[in-house]
Each structure stands twice: as C-alpha cells, then as structure tokens.
Amino acid sequence: MKLSLSWLQSYVDLTGVSADDISRAITFLGFEVEQVIHTGAPKFNQVVVGHILTRDKHPNADKLAVCTVDVGEASGGVRTIVCGAPNCDVGNRVPVALPGAVLPGDFVIKEAKVRGQASSGMMCSAKELTLAEDAQGLLLLAGEPTVGTPINEVLPAGDTVFDIEITPNRPDCLSHLGVARELAAWFKKDLAYPSVSFTPAAITANPRVDLLKSVRVEAATDCPLYTATVVTGVKVGPSPDWIQQRLTAVGLRPINNVVDIGNYVMLEYGQPVHAFDAQKLAGAEIVVRHATEGEKITTLDDKARVLSANMLVIADATKPVVIAGIMGSADSGVSSDTTDLVLEVAYFKRQSVRATAKRLGLSSDSSYRYERGVDVHSLDEAAHRFIDLILAHAGGQVAGPIHRVGADIPWEREITVTPAYINEKLGFEIPADAIRTALESLELSVVREEDTESRGPAWTFSVPSWRDDLDRPIDLVEEVVRLHGTEKIPTSVITAPGLVGNDDPIVLFNRMVSSAFVGQGFNECVNYTLRPAKELAAWATPAAVADLALANPFVEDQSHLRNTLVSGLLESLKLNQSRGVAVSHLFETGRVFIERNGQLSECVAAAFVIAEETGERSWRTREPADFYTAKRHTATIAALAGIELERQPTALVAAPALGWQEGHAATAGNIQHGWTSTFGLVSLAHLKSLGITGKVYAGFFAMVSEKVTADADRRGYKPFSLQPAALRDLAIIVPGTTTAAEVQKALAKVARAAVGNAFALEAVNVFDVYQGKGLPEGTKSLAYSLVFRATDRTLTDDEVNAVFTKIQDDLVKATGWSIRK
Amino acid sequence: MQDQLSALLAKAATELPAIHTRPEFEAAKARFVGPNGELTALMKQMGSVPKEQKPVVGKLVNEAKTALQAHLDAALARIEAAALAAQLGPAVDPTLPSPDRAPGTHHPLTLVREEMTRILRKVGFTVVEGPEVETEYYCFDALNTPSDHPARDAQDTFYLPESARFGNVSKKNPNEKYLLRTHTSSVQIRTMLKGEPPIRIVSPGRVYRRDTTDATHSANFHQLECLYVDKNVSVRDLKALLDYIFASLLGKDTKTRFRPHYFGYTEPSFEVDLSAKHLPKVNKDWIEIGGCGMVDPVVFKDVGYDPEVWSGYAFGMGLERLAMLLYGIDDIRYFYQNDVRFLRQFA
Incomplete structure (x- = not known):
C-alpha cells in the first residue's frame, strides 16, 4: 500500500522527522517498506527566480535569443543569458540556474559562450528541473515571485510516498489514518482525526423517494450493515488540487470530484465506499441480494461478467449495479452530467467478498480491504466523512435521512x-x-x-x-x-539445559549414504520431486502414474510425484552431456512415493547412476563399471538401511521392464515387505530416447519411511581361529540356467554337513565361471574355493581330503550335477 | 692345494657375474659349495694334509670359503635386485594427472543443512524428519491458519486428488485433503503430538509452493525449522538462539535483528535480519534471513500442551536462500540442474 507523507501529516505532526526516520519507524512497527518515492522538485542549489528584462535575437543563430535577466542583487543582479526556448519573453519570471548550479543528471552550469555570445547561467524548463517528463519552453512561474528567491521556495513542496506491505493481521493499517496512528504512537505524538461536521440530525431536506424509496437487504449474513444516503444537486467536476495531488501521489488517477472523494475516504479510513448516479437506479430501489445463476454485469473495467448464485450484488429493481464490495457496473457509475447521488457505505463479510473475487478473478482496492476485514464500527464515521467531503467539494444537499439497514454489531473487548x-x-x-x-x-x-x-x-x-487482532x-x-x-531486544547467551536426543534414523541414513557415495567419487545431486507424466511412464505402470498425479499441477512438466530417483539423475546426466561437461558418477537421496497395498507410501530412497561415456578422455583407461558394480553400490545403500543385500533373493529383470534392461538388471526386496531395490543396466532403448550417450548402470533403493529405524543392537564378537587354513578348489558342472546362488546354497549345505563338528567350513567363494569348449552343450562350470580351518590344530591333509571327497560325492548325489575333474 | 683354491676362486669370480637367474645361481651354488661341490671336495682333502701344515692350509681353506661366500652373496644380491627391478616399469612421470575419478562432492544444500544441524546440535537440538506429503490439519489447522487463509488456496498449495490414499501419512480428520507441505512447521505439530515437553528439535526438509520457477523461486525448496518448548522460554531466549546460530555460522562480527511481523502460529512474531558484510554479493546493511516467534498458545492447546505451563519459540528459514548468501549463488535453479561444474565447487 502506498502512503503519502503529506497526507499522513494531516493526522500526525511529523515536522522535522526525516523520511529515513519515518521509513525506519514503519519497518520496526512491523511493516516492510518496499520503496520510498520522492515526488516534486528535488533540492536545488543556485537556482533562483529570474525576471526577463530584455530579449534580442542572437546575432549568429536564428533560433537563439539573448536576454538580460534580473536574478536579484545577491545573485549578481542582471545577467546576460542565451536561451533557445520560444517563450523567453520579456516580463516572464522563470527559474534560472546560476553558474555553479548542478542540475539533475550532474549537469553543471558554467559561464559559457554560446555561438560567440557570453551567457551567464541558464533559464530552465520543467523537464530540466525533473518536474515533468516533457516540457515545451521555460517553466513560467506564476504569481510574480520575488526575484532572487531560491527556486525550492517557489515550487510546490512535493511529497514522499512510502510503499509498504501490510501484514494480514492489520487491516486497520490499509489506511492513512491507521498508519498515522502507528506513527503517532512510535514518535509519541498526538493523533488528530479528521474533523467531521456532518451529523444525521442536521438533515433538514425531505426524502426524495423518487430517487430512492427503499433499501432492502435480502442477504443479511453476507451484508450485516448497509447505509445509503441520497445527495441531490451535486456538480460533477474536477476535485480540489489537494485531493488530486494526494491520490496521484499514491498511484490513483484523479477522475472527478465524486469518484476521487470516494477513493479518498477509502484510503483515509480503510472503509470502501461507493457512489451511484441516483437517476440510473431503476425502480428507485436498492436490493442487496445474491445474484441469480448466470446473471450478467459489465463492470467498470468494461468486462462482461457472468455471476453465480452465491455472489453478493447490489441491485436496483431490475439488474445488479455493483458486485458487492468489489466493483460497480459501467453504466451505473457517476458521469459528468450526474446531479443526484446515492452514497453507499456498507459492511460486507470478508468470506463472501473473497469467494466472489476469487471466483471472478477480479480484485480491487475495495475488495482487498473487505477481504482483509474492515471495521464495521468505524463505518458511520467514514460515511459522514464521505458526505462531508461531497457537500464541500461537489455541492448539493442531503435529501432525507440515511437509509441504514442492519443491526448494530456490539463491540466490547x-x-x-x-x-x-x-x-x-x-x-x-x-x-x-x-x-x-x-x-x-x-x-x-x-x-x-x-x-x-x-x-x-x-x-x-x-x-x-479496529484492533480485532488483539484478543489475549x-x-x-x-x-x-x-x-x-x-x-x-538484548543479546544474551543460550541458557537452555542439555536435552540431546538422537537424530531421526532417516537423517542418519541419508547422511551415511551421502558420505559413502561421496567417498566413492560420486557427485551428489538434488532433483525436483515433481516430474512430468511422460518421464514417469518409463518407471511406473500407467495405473501407478495416474495415482502419482497432483490435483492442481502448476506446469505440465511438474505434474506428478516421483516414484524413483533414477529419472532425475538421468536428466542430470543428460544436462551435463549436452553442455559438454564431463560426468559419470551421480547420486541422490530423497523421498519417493511408491504404491504399496493399494495405497501410496512415502519412502526414503537413494539412487545412483554411472555413465560409461564420461565425456572425458584419459591418458590411461580404467576398467569400466558393469552390472556387478551397480550391485555392489546398491548393497552399500541397503546395508546402511540394515539389509544385507547379498543374502536377499535376487531376481533377474527378465522381461522388458520399466526403465531397466532385461537380462542385465535385477531386483531385490519387495515394497510389500517394506523395501525394494533395482540395479543394473538402464534400458538401452530408454537411454536412446533420452538422448544419453553410452551405457548407464544405475541402482535404486527405497524403504517405507517408518521402516527406517536406527538398529541399536550391538553385534556380538565371535572368536576366530589362529590356526592355518586348508584350501580345496572344486569346479562343478551345472545346467546353464542354474544360478550361482543355487549352486552356492547346495554346495554350502553339503559341505557344512560333511564337515560336521570336526572343524569349520570358513568360506565358500566362487572364483571362476566358465562356459564353452570342453563342457557339454548347455552347461557351465562354476569353480569354488572352500576354506577349512580348525580352532585348535593344523588340519591334516588326510582329514581334509576325506571331507572333500565326501562333499563331492554328496553334492553329486544331492543335485545330479557333476564335478569337473 | 693353494693353487687349487685360487683356481676355484678365480672360476667363481668369472662364472658368478654371468649368472642372471635364480635357478642358475642355485646350480652354481651347488657346484661350488654344495655337498658335491668343488670346495667341499677340496675340504675333504684336508685329511691328507700333513699335521704340521694343517693350521696353514686350514686357514687358507677358511679364507677361500669366506671369499667364495662373498662372491655368492654378491651374485645373489645382484640377481634379487634385478628380479625386483624387473617388476618395475620405467620411472613414473609424477606430473601426469591421476586417471582415477576425482573425489565425490556433497551438494551445497547438504553442506549447508549439515552445518546448520551441527551448530544446533551443540545447543541441544535433535534433527527430526516428517512426511513431505501432509494433510491440511498438520500443515494449516494445527498451525492456527484460518480456513480462508490464502496460503490454503489451490493457487498457492499443491493438493493431491481426493481419491489419493497414503498408507503412511496419518490424517487427523477423515475428510481432510492430502497436500504437499508448504513449510516444515508441520513437523512441529507431529513432534509435539508424539512426545512430551521439553522439546528441542530442528527439522530440515523439502517444502513445496505453487510458484513460477525463476531465479529466486522454485516449485520445491528446502527449509530448516527449530522448535523449543520448555518452561519460561522468552523472546530474549529466541534472540539468543539467533545470535548464536549466525555467529557460529558466519563469525562473531555477525549481527541479527528482529522486525515485528505476523505469522499465525507465533505471537509475537518477527522477521530476522542479518548483517554480515563479508558475505559475497551482499552489499545491503541488513538482509532478511528467516522468520521466528513465540509459539502461539492456540498451537499449544491444539496439541494438548497447557499454555499456562509451557512456552516456546520457533524459527524457520530457507536453506537455498542461506546457501545463496553463503556462496554468492545468484540463481536458485542451479541447485536443481546438477551441472557438475557447479557441484564441484562446494567440496
């Protein structure tokens, strides 16, 4: 809201207080000052009133004149000044910038020669003094000001305008009076209210029922109080300069005395008011009612609007003439030939005005104030002020008592x-x-x-x-x-007693993932949660995508919640690639939303991508990442969530699936059980469609947020043997479709049984996978290293060999696989 | 005998330097000093040496044995050194860059969040998390937001469709709508409902506003919010916290000041300004950094705390805004583009 300092000054005396101090006061009263604007003339030095005594043609230039100008004894008496303005006529009094003056734009005035003719100063236009955007000729000073007077004493004083933001709890400060009250309190000055001389008792004229015979409020809930006053015999014309100046200063365009006074009262009291042309009210009646569905009105801004049934309007006998509290119709307004007025000052409920304004997408200074809340108890005073100013500046007389519909609303707090x-x-x-x-x-x-x-x-x-916000x-x-x-407010030290709990397990998880991946050379990314539907289509079924949609997206490419972090990381890869920036290892932690038991669940997630094509050539190449790299990194994330991925069932992505390359990606976990993970190669077709160069391996882990818990169980220590180990290698030929996990499981089982309690089977490690020459068609060989160890002795070859033989026999018997000799 | 010994030493002196492998060396060693070696053969002749010559010959044999061993040791050392040298390539050029990838980097938002939580933890604040999908109750109602407050508008807040169901975001009222939280203050409510005072928490997290994305606005961004509930908490305590936070973050010459403001869930409420002239790209005296206030009694009542007994303060700020100030970043979108040239600057 814009506030004029000179306007504020009419309620509180701020003489001698600088604009900076007022600005500071407003700030510390709790209103942000967005801008301070100074209007009118800036402060000039060496610019005085001059009187043109003579005017002669310049001997060397057709368009220039040589004048003698009296600038007063103190400024050197009569000076010769060359001037190009057409109106440098003898007798005119004009501003003269003397040598040494600095005009706006750092324009320094000096003794000079203009086309060979000495010139001692410059006569100024309004533009040169920044009083106007444009000017033709010199600024002529009216009223014969004394020669030699500093120009600021002659020019209008100008104003200072504060553009401030009023917090929603202070609708009373959407007015000059309200802010003046605050400033008076701050500077410890008195507040002078406008003197209102009108009283209803003073009305002598008879009612003009031909103009307004009745006011009927049919929607008292939305309009608890309505007042209308008939004023006849007004003369519409320009409003007085001081009103025009104040309105202009705060950014309103003066229109005519009636409209300007309405605006003035609103900006003075914060109470919106409205003036109708009484002659235009059909049926000489006012009805405050809800619109009928589809009813039409063309508002002052010349837009046709269709109303609906819950919108409050002020109507005459036939049609709505105002959308209550928001805007009047174009044809009921005051025009230059208006002579009779109905002055409306009313209280509309904020909810009603707000709903209508929002529905119509139409707001005004009036609706803004109603929406924030106006003080119904100041309504009569504002109404009387309105009448006062109309009578004073538009003439006329009040015809009959004020129509006042609605009960008094008590106030006591x-x-x-x-x-x-x-x-x-x-x-x-x-x-x-x-x-x-x-x-x-x-x-x-x-x-x-x-x-x-x-x-x-x-x-x-x-x-x-007016301080409804104060209640307790x-x-x-x-x-x-x-x-x-x-x-x-004094500075002090924190006196809070120690009260440290544990950070949320989710925080710990994110922190650990972040550290682990940064340690592995990944760059941490942050992507938007909201993703376009077409992007998610690669990562969720159509039904799941539909469930992730927002009710009211703002833009199309941010319309859905994400269910994966991989798509965002791919976008980041793509961005870097297309900018020619070397990029390979990216990761992110954040929330995702995944379908679980028919409902969405908010999940804590982490993901990474590794691009084969780094965009950077190196003098020595390193081994590229592959599926197992992705598996290792995913296992790292899972471990930080308390899950040992290697011990979990892992399923190959065998059919073309969401975003992942079949046969080269796998899943472990199931969101039904609280967590899920997928890792491996991103679908090559998908990468191609994204325009990403080279293969990308990725991993994604998500856990339902409430399942992320800090595992407080400390693991027990297991003693370990200090004796030497005995190693045996075993290659097993199995069908090509048998997985390593199956072989491992079967082998470990028979080996453990064969060892029994005699000593320990310490490890079973796969160290070779072979398929091809030397093996039967459709089979492969997996080679394992078995590690045996006793706690109390060095194992003998004999006892190990006996067990090893038994393991081979048992395995063949149990599985039908063969041993590769 | 002496001649034989001399001849043997001379032979060793010529043969051994020509040996380059360990097996050759072992064979030579056996030839000279092995059980069937030449020296051993000579030593066996000692028995036939006359008694009076034995000391002299014995000395000669011992000298020869020592000399021969020296030859062998030298040869072995040379062979072993050569074997080690063979494991090495030519000397490295230490000025070539490492072909391994550069160290990873934390995102600047992570760095700022962790630094803030570290500072707050020192004065007893624990980090808590809350859901990003929230309900009207936790995001608005419980925070004393009037039912017709503009913040609730579908124009400013993202809502989920009425059909949306969330398995792990609890609703207070069956009819309320799900939304994306507009501030982390919702975590205050969940924390207070779950626990008993005293409470001292900091909740960093992602929040959502229905805004046009530009240099200073983003559909999602991050906030960090502190809540302290105890007996006799005062405005002065709140000021002490803010002074502490920013002096820790930016140095002792940092100043904060409060300006009165309005938030529905605090009373009195303030905006916090910061003065830290050494920050990049900050040339104004004071910059707004966050909002704070004393928890409104209405909020306490709503979560079942007696406002006559308990008092508290809350403080909230935007992490992007803080990071932009700290690092002199001028466009919020850079945080979300993940250009590696940007990410690498904050390691």
Missing part, C-alpha cells in the same frame, strides 16, 4: 494483563509505566486496575474496534515489544 506477565514473556524488563504508555498510545485504555497478590498491578484494557494477553506482549523497539 477487554484484556487483562500484568506488566510482570509481559516482562516474563519478553525475558527482559520494560518498566510498567512504559508498558502502559505504549498500549495507551495505540488507543487501548485502562478500564480497571487491580492489585494482584504476587504479580503487581493487573490492568484491564479495552481494545478499540500474549497479543499485548507483541504490541509492547513493537513500540519498545525490537532492535533493543
């Missing part, structure tokens, strides 16, 4: 508070009398004073009607600290 309470909440001491003065300066008044037993005086304040003792704490000055 008291808050009891002790200074001890306030100081306790603040944690520092403000003297009791300062507390009381601060609250009283905001027009809260003490209605009762009692002594409490232990906490000193208790004051009961009555709260003014804590609200007064804020008022006190505001006026005390929040800059003065």
Whole structure:
C-alpha cells in the first residue's frame, strides 16, 4: 500500500522527522517498506527566480535569443543569458540556474559562450528541473515571485510516498489514518482525526423517494450493515488540487470530484465506499441480494461478467449495479452530467467478498480491504466523512435521512494483563509505566486496575474496534515489544539445559549414504520431486502414474510425484552431456512415493547412476563399471538401511521392464515387505530416447519411511581361529540356467554337513565361471574355493581330503550335477 | 692345494657375474659349495694334509670359503635386485594427472543443512524428519491458519486428488485433503503430538509452493525449522538462539535483528535480519534471513500442551536462500540442474 507523507501529516505532526526516520519507524512497527518515492522538485542549489528584462535575437543563430535577466542583487543582479526556448519573453519570471548550479543528471552550469555570445547561467524548463517528463519552453512561474528567491521556495513542496506491505493481521493499517496512528504512537505524538461536521440530525431536506424509496437487504449474513444516503444537486467536476495531488501521489488517477472523494475516504479510513448516479437506479430501489445463476454485469473495467448464485450484488429493481464490495457496473457509475447521488457505505463479510473475487478473478482496492476485514464500527464515521467531503467539494444537499439497514454489531473487548506477565514473556524488563504508555498510545485504555497478590498491578484494557487482532494477553506482549523497539531486544547467551536426543534414523541414513557415495567419487545431486507424466511412464505402470498425479499441477512438466530417483539423475546426466561437461558418477537421496497395498507410501530412497561415456578422455583407461558394480553400490545403500543385500533373493529383470534392461538388471526386496531395490543396466532403448550417450548402470533403493529405524543392537564378537587354513578348489558342472546362488546354497549345505563338528567350513567363494569348449552343450562350470580351518590344530591333509571327497560325492548325489575333474 | 683354491676362486669370480637367474645361481651354488661341490671336495682333502701344515692350509681353506661366500652373496644380491627391478616399469612421470575419478562432492544444500544441524546440535537440538506429503490439519489447522487463509488456496498449495490414499501419512480428520507441505512447521505439530515437553528439535526438509520457477523461486525448496518448548522460554531466549546460530555460522562480527511481523502460529512474531558484510554479493546493511516467534498458545492447546505451563519459540528459514548468501549463488535453479561444474565447487 502506498502512503503519502503529506497526507499522513494531516493526522500526525511529523515536522522535522526525516523520511529515513519515518521509513525506519514503519519497518520496526512491523511493516516492510518496499520503496520510498520522492515526488516534486528535488533540492536545488543556485537556482533562483529570474525576471526577463530584455530579449534580442542572437546575432549568429536564428533560433537563439539573448536576454538580460534580473536574478536579484545577491545573485549578481542582471545577467546576460542565451536561451533557445520560444517563450523567453520579456516580463516572464522563470527559474534560472546560476553558474555553479548542478542540475539533475550532474549537469553543471558554467559561464559559457554560446555561438560567440557570453551567457551567464541558464533559464530552465520543467523537464530540466525533473518536474515533468516533457516540457515545451521555460517553466513560467506564476504569481510574480520575488526575484532572487531560491527556486525550492517557489515550487510546490512535493511529497514522499512510502510503499509498504501490510501484514494480514492489520487491516486497520490499509489506511492513512491507521498508519498515522502507528506513527503517532512510535514518535509519541498526538493523533488528530479528521474533523467531521456532518451529523444525521442536521438533515433538514425531505426524502426524495423518487430517487430512492427503499433499501432492502435480502442477504443479511453476507451484508450485516448497509447505509445509503441520497445527495441531490451535486456538480460533477474536477476535485480540489489537494485531493488530486494526494491520490496521484499514491498511484490513483484523479477522475472527478465524486469518484476521487470516494477513493479518498477509502484510503483515509480503510472503509470502501461507493457512489451511484441516483437517476440510473431503476425502480428507485436498492436490493442487496445474491445474484441469480448466470446473471450478467459489465463492470467498470468494461468486462462482461457472468455471476453465480452465491455472489453478493447490489441491485436496483431490475439488474445488479455493483458486485458487492468489489466493483460497480459501467453504466451505473457517476458521469459528468450526474446531479443526484446515492452514497453507499456498507459492511460486507470478508468470506463472501473473497469467494466472489476469487471466483471472478477480479480484485480491487475495495475488495482487498473487505477481504482483509474492515471495521464495521468505524463505518458511520467514514460515511459522514464521505458526505462531508461531497457537500464541500461537489455541492448539493442531503435529501432525507440515511437509509441504514442492519443491526448494530456490539463491540466490547477487554484484556487483562500484568506488566510482570509481559516482562516474563519478553525475558527482559520494560518498566510498567512504559508498558502502559505504549498500549495507551495505540488507543487501548485502562478500564480497571487491580492489585494482584504476587504479580503487581493487573490492568484491564479495552481494545478499540479496529484492533480485532488483539484478543489475549500474549497479543499485548507483541504490541509492547513493537513500540519498545525490537532492535533493543538484548543479546544474551543460550541458557537452555542439555536435552540431546538422537537424530531421526532417516537423517542418519541419508547422511551415511551421502558420505559413502561421496567417498566413492560420486557427485551428489538434488532433483525436483515433481516430474512430468511422460518421464514417469518409463518407471511406473500407467495405473501407478495416474495415482502419482497432483490435483492442481502448476506446469505440465511438474505434474506428478516421483516414484524413483533414477529419472532425475538421468536428466542430470543428460544436462551435463549436452553442455559438454564431463560426468559419470551421480547420486541422490530423497523421498519417493511408491504404491504399496493399494495405497501410496512415502519412502526414503537413494539412487545412483554411472555413465560409461564420461565425456572425458584419459591418458590411461580404467576398467569400466558393469552390472556387478551397480550391485555392489546398491548393497552399500541397503546395508546402511540394515539389509544385507547379498543374502536377499535376487531376481533377474527378465522381461522388458520399466526403465531397466532385461537380462542385465535385477531386483531385490519387495515394497510389500517394506523395501525394494533395482540395479543394473538402464534400458538401452530408454537411454536412446533420452538422448544419453553410452551405457548407464544405475541402482535404486527405497524403504517405507517408518521402516527406517536406527538398529541399536550391538553385534556380538565371535572368536576366530589362529590356526592355518586348508584350501580345496572344486569346479562343478551345472545346467546353464542354474544360478550361482543355487549352486552356492547346495554346495554350502553339503559341505557344512560333511564337515560336521570336526572343524569349520570358513568360506565358500566362487572364483571362476566358465562356459564353452570342453563342457557339454548347455552347461557351465562354476569353480569354488572352500576354506577349512580348525580352532585348535593344523588340519591334516588326510582329514581334509576325506571331507572333500565326501562333499563331492554328496553334492553329486544331492543335485545330479557333476564335478569337473 | 693353494693353487687349487685360487683356481676355484678365480672360476667363481668369472662364472658368478654371468649368472642372471635364480635357478642358475642355485646350480652354481651347488657346484661350488654344495655337498658335491668343488670346495667341499677340496675340504675333504684336508685329511691328507700333513699335521704340521694343517693350521696353514686350514686357514687358507677358511679364507677361500669366506671369499667364495662373498662372491655368492654378491651374485645373489645382484640377481634379487634385478628380479625386483624387473617388476618395475620405467620411472613414473609424477606430473601426469591421476586417471582415477576425482573425489565425490556433497551438494551445497547438504553442506549447508549439515552445518546448520551441527551448530544446533551443540545447543541441544535433535534433527527430526516428517512426511513431505501432509494433510491440511498438520500443515494449516494445527498451525492456527484460518480456513480462508490464502496460503490454503489451490493457487498457492499443491493438493493431491481426493481419491489419493497414503498408507503412511496419518490424517487427523477423515475428510481432510492430502497436500504437499508448504513449510516444515508441520513437523512441529507431529513432534509435539508424539512426545512430551521439553522439546528441542530442528527439522530440515523439502517444502513445496505453487510458484513460477525463476531465479529466486522454485516449485520445491528446502527449509530448516527449530522448535523449543520448555518452561519460561522468552523472546530474549529466541534472540539468543539467533545470535548464536549466525555467529557460529558466519563469525562473531555477525549481527541479527528482529522486525515485528505476523505469522499465525507465533505471537509475537518477527522477521530476522542479518548483517554480515563479508558475505559475497551482499552489499545491503541488513538482509532478511528467516522468520521466528513465540509459539502461539492456540498451537499449544491444539496439541494438548497447557499454555499456562509451557512456552516456546520457533524459527524457520530457507536453506537455498542461506546457501545463496553463503556462496554468492545468484540463481536458485542451479541447485536443481546438477551441472557438475557447479557441484564441484562446494567440496
């Protein structure tokens, strides 16, 4: 909201207070100052009133004149000045910039020669003094100002405009009076209310029922109070300069006296008002009602609008003439030939105005104030002020009593508070009398004073009607600290007692994943949670994508919740590749949303990608990543969530599947059981469609957020043998489709049984996988290294060989596989 | 005998330097000093040496044995050194860059979040998490947001369709809608409902606003919020926290100041300004960094805490904004593009 300083000055005397100090005051009263604008003339030095005594043609230039100008004794008396303006006529009084003056734009005035003719100064136009955007000729000073007077004393003073943001709790400050009240309290000055001379008792003229015979409110809930006053015989014309200047200063365009006064009262009191041309009201009646569905109105901005049934309108006998509290119709407005007015000042419920304004996408200074809340108890005063100003500046007389429909809404609010309470909440001491003065300066008044037993005086304040935001003792704490000055809150040290708990397991998980992957040379990424549907289509079934949709996306490419982190990382890869930036290892942690038991679950997730094509050539190449690299990194994530991936059933992605390359990716876990993971090669076709160069291996792990728990169980220590190990290697020929996990499991089982309790089978490690020449068609060979060890002795060859032979026999018997000799 | 010994030594001196492998060496060693070696054969002749010559000959034999062993040792050392040298290629050029990939990097948002939580942990704040999908109750109602408050508008807040079901985001009321949280303050409510005061938590996390993405706006961004609930918590304590946080983060010459403001869930409420002239790209005296205030009694009542007994403060700020200030980053979108040239700058 824009506030004019000269306007504020009419309620509070701020003489001698700088604009900076006022700006600071507004800031510390709790309103952000977005801009301070100075209007009018800047401060000039060496620019004075001059009187043109003679004018001669310049001997060497057709368009120039040589004048003698009296600038006063103090400024050197009569000077010769060359001038190019057409209106440098003898007798004119104009601003003269003397040598040494600096005009806006750092334009320094010097003694000079213009086409061979000496010139001692410059006569100025309004543009040169930055008083106007454009000017033809010199600025002529009216009223014969004294020669030699500094120009600022002659020019209008200008104004300072503060553009400030009013917080939603302070609708009372959407007015000059409201902000003046705050400033008066801050600077400890008196607040002078506008003097309103109109009183309903003073009305002598008879009602003009031909203009307005009735006011009927059919929607009292949305319009608890409505007043209408008929004023006849007005003369529409320009409003007085001071009103025009103030409105212009705060960014409103003056229109005519009636409209301007309406705006003026609104910006003065914060109470929107409206003036109708009484002659245009069909049926001489006003009905406050809800619109009928589909009813039409063309508003002042010349837009045709279709209304719906819950929108409040002000109507005459036949049609709506105003969308209540928002905007009038184009044809009921005041025009230059209007002579009779109906002045409306009403209270509309904020919810009603807000809903309608939102539905129509139409807002105005009026609706903005109604939406924030106007003070119904100041309504009559604003109405009387409106009438006053109309009578004073548009003439006419009030015809008949004010139509006033609606019950008086009572206002009584008291808050009891002790200074001890306030100081306790603040944690520092403000003297009791300062507390009381601060609250009283905001027009809260003490209605009762009692002594409490232990906490000193208790004051009961009555709260003014415009401060609906003050309701409880804590609200007064804020008022006190505001006026005390929040800059003065003392610095101190933290006195909080130790209270450290454990960080959330999710935090720990993310932190550990982040450290682990950074340690492995990955760059951590952060991608948007909201993804386009077409991107997710590669990572979820159509039904799942549909479930991830937002109800009200803002843009198409951010319409769905993500169910994977891989797609974002691929986007990051792509961005770097297309910018020619070397990139290979990226990871991210974050939330994803995955379908589980027919509902979405918020999951904690981590993912990585490794690009084969790094975009960077190296003088020595390293072994590239493959499926098993992705498996290892995924296992790292899983381990940090308390899951040993190698011990989990792993399934090959065997059919073309969401984003992954069949035959080269695998899944472990199941979200039904709380977690899921997929790792391996990203579908080559998908990469191609994304325009990513080279293969990409990736891994993704997600766990339902509540399953991420800090595993507090400390593992037990197992003693280990200090004796030497005995090793035996065993190659097993199995069908080509048999997995390593199956072989491992079968072998470990028979080996453990064969060893029994005699000694220990320490490890079974696969060390070779072979398929091809020397083996039967459709088979492969897996070679394992078996590690045996006893706790108490060196094993003898004999005992190990006996067990090893038994293992081979048992395995063949149990599985039908053969041993490769 | 002396001649024989001399001849043997001379032979060793010529043969041994020509040997280059360990097996050749072992064979030569056997030839000279093995059980069937030449020296051994000579030593066996000692028995036939006259008694009076024995000391002299014995000395000669011993000298020859020592000399021969020296030849062997030298040869072995040479062969072993050569074998080790053979394992090496030519000397490296230490100025070539390592072909292994550069160290990984933490994202600047992670760095800023971790630094803030570290600072807060020192004064007893524990890090908590909450769901990003929230309900109207936790995001608005419980935080004293009026039912017609603009923040609730579908224009400003992302909602999930009414058909949406979340298995692990609890609703307070069956009819409320799911939404994407607009601030991390919802975590305050969940924490207070779950536990008993005193409470001292910090909740960093991702939040969502229905905004046009530009240099300073993003559909999702991150906040960090502190909540402290205890007996006799005052505005002065709140100021002490803010002073502590920013002095820890930016140095002792950092100043904070409060400006009165309005938030529904705190009373009184303040905006926090920061003055730290050494920060890059900050040339204004004061920059706004966050919002704070004393927890409104309404919020306490709603979670079942007695506002006559308990008091508290809350403070919240944007992590992107802080990171932008700290590092002098001028466009919020850089955080989400993951250009590696950007990511590598914050390691």
